Amino acid sequence: MAGRLPSAAPAPPAGAPPALALRGLVKAFDGKLAVDGVSLDVPVGSFYGLVGPNGAGKTTTLSMATGLLRPDAGTAYVLGTDVWKDPITAKRLMGVLPDGVRLFDRLSGEQLILYSGLLHGLDRPTASARARDLLAAFGLADAASTLVVDYSAGMTKKVALAAALVDAPRLLVLDEPFESVDPISAANIRSILTDFTAGGGTVIVSSHVMDLVQRMCDHVAVVAAGRILAAGTVDQVRAGESLEERFVQLVGGPGKSEGLTWLHT
Numbered sequence: 001m002a003g004r005l006p007s008a009a010p011a012p013p014a015g016a017p018p019a020l021a022l023r024g025l026v027k028a029f030d031g032k033l034a035v036d037g038v039s040l041d042v043p044v045g046s047f048y049g050l051v052g053p054n055g056a057g058k059t060t061t062l063s064m065a066t067g068l069l070r071p072d073a074g075t076a077y078v079l080g081t082d083v084w085k086d087p088i089t090a091k092r093l094m095g096v097l098p099d100g101v102r103l104f105d106r107l108s109g110e111q112l113i114l115y116s117g118l119l120h121g122l123d124r125p126t127a128s129a130r131a132r133d134l135l136a137a138f139g140l141a142d143a144a145s146t147l148v149v150d151y152s153a154g155m156t157k158k159v160a161l162a163a164a165l166v167d168a169p170r171l172l173v174l175d176e177p178f179e180s181v182d183p184i185s186a187a188n189i190r191s192i193l194t195d196f197t198a199g200g201g202t203v204i205v206s207s208h209v210m211d212l213v214q215r216m217c218d219h220v221a222v223v224a225a226g227r228i229l230a231a232g233t234v235d236q237v238r239a240g241e242s243l244e245e246r247f248v249q250l251v252g253g254p255g256k257s258e259g260l261t262w263l264h265t
């Protein structure tokens, strides 16, 4: 009897592994595809932007990539480790800022970062010293003893990012890190992330702000309706135009607000 064909398990990346490799990720909710076969390589040391319209599948993709949401098909590799076969090893390599951060907000900012460090296996003196360094770097030193529940939305993003950085991950996966963040804090976060990549770390960030992605990222992928429409270096993808113009060309969608004539006075 002929042997059964091996199941079509997604092949791990060959050669030196990318920081993050997505292979054939698929997810449907109630029979509707949210992510429709996403494959992507995020090179080590890159600052990678993931852009797409509302509902494109960015959060769903990043949730599957970080072990938060089980894919219907496909998998993700962090520096060659399969996130779904060896989640503990993969998660040790990653710092994650999920969408709609839910934090232990009855802790102070300092306690939250310290706690995150201890959970990641750091000894208390190291976690404590890093918590203080991170609070200073994010401009939160004065709010170190304030409960996170009393932080503003932007401060909450910053403390969550600090907690994701405390164990010096190799890969940072950030879902909308600039949402609710003022321009000065955004510049502060950008400079911390740029230093992180200059030191060999890798960042993948989802955002709607094309201008920011164009200035900040060296690579970008455009996602719409659960598929990657274009991916590569920012210059390759924008092809001589601004990223925003290219994004609109690729994604299309409604332009003028036709049908709203009743709004005109």
Ligand SMILES: Nc1ncnc2c1ncn2[C@@H]1O[C@H](COP(=O)(O)OP(=O)(O)OP(=O)(O)O)[C@@H](O)[C@H]1O
Binding pocket: 029, 030, 033, 034, 052, 053, 054, 055, 056, 057, 058, 059, 060, 061
């Ligand atoms: N838990 C869920 N249950 C049902 N549908 C979901 C769920 N999560 C996401 N979806 C649907 O999957 C699709 C992709 O959503 P997703 O949140 O990944 O998009 P996104 O690109 O992150 O959007 P946005 O930019 O608005 O945050 C949407 O149609 C959304 O309604």
